[in-house]
Amino acid sequence: MASVSVEAVRKRYGALEVIHGIDIQIPDGEFVVLVGPSGCGKSTLLRMIAGLEEISGGVIRIGDKVVNEVPSKDRDIAMVFQNYALYPHMTVRENMGFSLKLRKAERGVIAERVKKASQILGLDPYLERYPKQLSGGQRQRVAMGRAIVRNPQVFLFDEPLSNLDAKLRVQMRTEIKALHQQLKTTSIYVTHDQIEAMTMADRIVVMHDGIVEQIGSPLELYERPNNLFVAGFIGSPAINLIKGTLRRDGGRNWVATEAGIDLPLNGNASGQDGQPVVYGIRPEHLVPADNGGLPVTVSVVEPTGASTFVYADLSGAQICGVFAEHPGVNPGSRMTMMPRLDRVHLFDAGSGQRLAG
Amino acid sequence: MVSLAQDVAPSSRSGRLSAEATWGLIMLLPYIAIFLTFVLYPVGYGLYLGTEVKAYQRIFDDPIFLRTLANTVIFLGLAVNLKLMLALLLSGFFVHERRWIRWLSFIFILPWAIPSIPTILSFRWMLNAEWGMINSLIFQFTFQDGPGWLLDRVYGLGSIITIHIWKYLPFWTLILVAARLTISKDLYESADVDGASGLQKFLYITFPGVRNMYITSTLLSTIWTLGDFNSIYLLTGGGPADSTQVLATLGIRYAFGMSEVRAGVATIIVALPFMVPIVVLMVKRLRGEDR
Ligand SMILES: Nc1ncnc2c1ncn2[C@@H]1O[C@H](COP(=O)(O)OP(=O)(O)OP(=O)(O)O)[C@@H](O)[C@H]1O
Ligand SMILES: [Mg+2]
Numbered sequence: 001m002a003s004v005s006v007e008a009v010r011k012r013y014g015a016l017e018v019i020h021g022i023d024i025q026i027p028d029g030e031f032v033v034l035v036g037p038s039g040c041g042k043s044t045l046l047r048m049i050a051g052l053e054e055i056s057g058g059v060i061r062i063g064d065k066v067v068n069e070v071p072s073k074d075r076d077i078a079m080v081f082q083n084y085a086l087y088p089h090m091t092v093r094e095n096m097g098f099s100l101k102l103r104k105a106e107r108g109v110i111a112e113r114v115k116k117a118s119q120i121l122g123l124d125p126y127l128e129r130y131p132k133q134l135s136g137g138q139r140q141r142v143a144m145g146r147a148i149v150r151n152p153q154v155f156l157f158d159e160p161l162s163n164l165d166a167k168l169r170v171q172m173r174t175e176i177k178a179l180h181q182q183l184k185t186t187s188i189y190v191t192h193d194q195i196e197a198m199t200m201a202d203r204i205v206v207m208h209d210g211i212v213e214q215i216g217s218p219l220e221l222y223e224r225p226n227n228l229f230v231a232g233f234i235g236s237p238a239i240n241l242i243k244g245t246l247r248r249d250g251g252r253n254w255v256a257t258e259a260g261i262d263l264p265l266n267g268n269a270s271g272q273d274g275q276p277v278v279y280g281i282r283p284e285h286l287v288p289a290d291n292g293g294l295p296v297t298v299s300v301v302e303p304t305g306a307s308t309f310v311y312a313d314l315s316g317a318q319i320c321g322v323f324a325e326h327p328g329v330n331p332g333s334r335m336t337m338m339p340r341l342d343r344v345h346l347f348d349a350g351s352g353q354r355l356a357g
Numbered sequence: 358m359v360s361l362a363q364d365v366a367p368s369s370r371s372g373r374l375s376a377e378a379t380w381g382l383i384m385l386l387p388y389i390a391i392f393l394t395f396v397l398y399p400v401g402y403g404l405y406l407g408t409e410v411k412a413y414q415r416i417f418d419d420p421i422f423l424r425t426l427a428n429t430v431i432f433l434g435l436a437v438n439l440k441l442m443l444a445l446l447l448s449g450f451f452v453h454e455r456r457w458i459r460w461l462s463f464i465f466i467l468p469w470a471i472p473s474i475p476t477i478l479s480f481r482w483m484l485n486a487e488w489g490m491i492n493s494l495i496f497q498f499t500f501q502d503g504p505g506w507l508l509d510r511v512y513g514l515g516s517i518i519t520i521h522i523w524k525y526l527p528f529w530t531l532i533l534v535a536a537r538l539t540i541s542k543d544l545y546e547s548a549d550v551d552g553a554s555g556l557q558k559f560l561y562i563t564f565p566g567v568r569n570m571y572i573t574s575t576l577l578s579t580i581w582t583l584g585d586f587n588s589i590y591l592l593t594g595g596g597p598a599d600s601t602q603v604l605a606t607l608g609i610r611y612a613f614g615m616s617e618v619r620a621g622v623a624t625i626i627v628a629l630p631f632m633v634p635i636v637v638l639m640v641k642r643l644r645g646e647d648r
Contacts, residue, residue: 050550051549051550052546052549052550071549072546072549072550073549073550073551073553074552077550079546079550081543081546081547083541084543085541085543085546085547087544087547087561087562088544088565088566089561089565090561098551098561099550099551102551102552102553102557103552146551150551
């Protein structure tokens, strides 16, 4: 096992730069998830770590060794591809043992490791089958098995669950997480699904347009997003973001929207009077209030059983509230929602950066 | 099952066709007529011409025929296999997506695209032992006379095979490029991570991936190469002294050169016991019954 360090890494395709200097330190044994919207450069970064893509600038280390010029096969990594990349003309057993065979491991060793991995993944009954005779989920497992058999320093995953149906995806993500707790191999996992990121990661790296927006534990990102992008990306349903102007008067702070609504703030909020800001409150941090909250007109009510989603109109702004108890409202009815003041996020409207406080 | 079939097709029982079926038959008639006239009749007549046993005695008594049979086997064996192996090798180059490789492939395809008569004839002149370009060059550099390229059985067959490969290599290369393109790039990347060398990637990924197409190509090329008349006729004309004849050219020689049509047909029919299984296998593969 080993740490991985990415230092000021850049990637250019001809004149086009798609990764603009990324720094990530991954300690030994950590499970890091790279997440971000499509095209932000997650796969490219992962492939540079894997040695499948040249590094245009900066340094990548695995352990203490700079690997910029080290070919993929000598980086001691294993990769699980989105489409699994199973060798179609080899059986499951041959697929799993292939890398060891290439590395001239003894037959006995290969057989034993394949056996162990197939037991862990429940692949025993399928060892003599060919990939095309397997279901999507089974193929996914074989791809995992091929990676574990190697016992590498680092596991790399590029959206390994995106071809599975929703139910299997949830099941496999728990399995991968359990596997990591058992093997404790440093893992870097790419996904564009923020729920996958939140549930699996020790730490999440949020990427956007070839840069890192924020690195932190799932809870840190949820509770203290550094900027509007991270705030909007993490959390489901998405955070409510309302534009307005910061007002300070004596000890009292609030955000005045253009429609003339005052959004309540803590006494210790930072920022200057008159500053254009974006007011963020997560749907689950709104509570139904009898008075003194935000007056809204309900447009859609979605009971999910465990909680109820209420979509509503706040003088032209769409907001969403999630309530544990059904608030007993119908479309068209009016209600008031009160933000939990300790859960309000305030961002500068110009830079999108979080305002301290 | 039986009752179902009767339910579905009651009209055919009553001896009347539906309007749709009638029109379908009418539309098919021209095709059936053309098929009968231009496919079944010539083939049938050809086979009929080949039913005379004396013709076979005649050709098997001819020492030229036996040598021709040997030439054909040599020609097929070497030309088909060398050509496809080279095509497999070259396809590994032309499969790369570079602009200059794209341009190069346009030039590379030329021998296949242009008509054979002028090109093969010009090769014939280039290979002329006394004043051909190739021997002139050899003489200029070594002050030795070059070999008589078309004046001897071994050199003649060698030249024929070379020209045949030159002509048809581009086509098979493109076919195998297409086959290679169906292999997912992921597999090569996965093999890179797994630690495979270039040769190992070829053995474990590329070849298994194009294997089916390679075998199909070999069968098809065998059929077409047997019918390649131009490369031999235009280059050596089967000479010198009939030493480079193959079945296709010898058949023509019997039929037209010596006005022995039945011997000519018999020459071609001799190849049928070998060709029919290949054709059957080929059709089966193309219909995917072989997997
Ligand atoms: N070979 C290439 N040549 C030019 N541009 C490329 C190449 N490969 C990727 N890019 C560009 O690099 C950027 C990042 O691509 P990348 O595949 O890393 O995105 P991603 O974050 O993995 O997205 P997704 O979630 O859709 O997989 C994209 O804008 C893409 O268009
Ligand atoms: Mg990607």
